[in-house]
Amino acid sequence: MSIVVSALYSYPVKSLRGHDQESTRITSWGPDRDRRWMVVDDNGRFMTQRQLPQMCRIGASYRGNDICLWHLDAPAEAIEVCLAGSEKERQVGVWEDYCTALDAGDAAAAWLSDQLGVSLRLCYMPDYSYRQVDLRFAERGDRLGFADGFPFLLCNEASLQQLSSGLGRNLDMQRFRPNIVISGAAPFAEDDWRRIRVGGIEFDVVKPCARCAIPTVNLDDASREPDVFRLLKTHRQRGDDVYFGQNMIHRGEGEIKLGDAVEVLALN
Structure with missing residues (x-):
């Protein structure tokens, strides 16, 4: 076979x-546009289903260059996140790696924090950022x-x-x-x-x-x-x-x- x-x-x-x-x-x-976005805590550390298994109930998809997030239990309450004009950089951590990301703003942070019950931010890795395998x-x-x-x-x-x-x-x-x-x-x-x-x-x-x-x-x-x-x-x-x-x-x-x-x- x-x-x-x-x-x-x-x-x-x-x-x-x-x-x-x-x-x-x-x-x-x-893979194009795979995991270019990440949820972080207030210290910029990555958050995953290891700490917050409820993350598996939140969907994400691209609409053009923007990202749309929704909870599977309330898809009508989706939020669309646009990075156009965002220049707020922050250092974020994934395991032992640290790299530059762009913060997606307070509206996205508030939506995620409300859905998952803990203070969170949403960040994006721009083309000029770099993380070595x-x-x-x-x-x-x-x-x-x-x-x-x-x-x-x-x-x-x-x-x-x-x-x-x-x-x-x-x-x-x-x-x-x-x-x-x-x-x-x-x-x-x-x-x-x-x-x-x-x-x-x-x-x-x-x-x-x-x-x-x-x-x-x-x-x-x-x-x-x-x-x-x-x-x-x-x-x-x-x-x-x-x-x-x-x-x-x-x-x-x-x-x-x-x-x-x-x-x-x-x-x-």
Whole structure:
């Protein structure tokens, strides 16, 4: 069976709800406009579903160059955020990295704070800002937005199906927040890949993705399901971490789309 792209996801705002798409444009940043926005606390530190699982209930999508946010329980109360004319810079932190971002203003901050019950700001990474991918796994000049550590995450449908069978229920792939989902490969075959080609673009498969508590969040009601993490520990633990999916760095620009062939070019 051939291996193909079965789903593509974009996450305009870090840790808010993502959406599927038929194609993804790839730029020097990675997936176009993926995680260029981020929610931060009053100190500029990133906030995610690790601290606020309710973030999974807030949707985000682009309208032109603006971003629209809405709560799934009250979509009519959406807010549209425009950065035009915003010049208020602030330093924001993602893990050990700090970079320059633009503050999206008080209206967006008030809306998010009201929805999530804690004081928050919304920020955007402009084109002139720069965040280097970890040089232990990347080349100098490899950049990314506000994703945790790498521009792409690949997950395998068969791997999720095998994991779900251990729970006796189907898990939503979006819990794991991949950009590229593939079908046609054996469960966890991706663990052995070092380089692949998708739609004419090559990717270095650089590191298994160590998982935190975010995949335990039920996207329907924001409740935590600890049995998901227990299952990961049983089947996917290496050392102190559990792993699912593969972090990747693109080695070209262009477009990938649903149904594109996935070619394995090199194995570990």
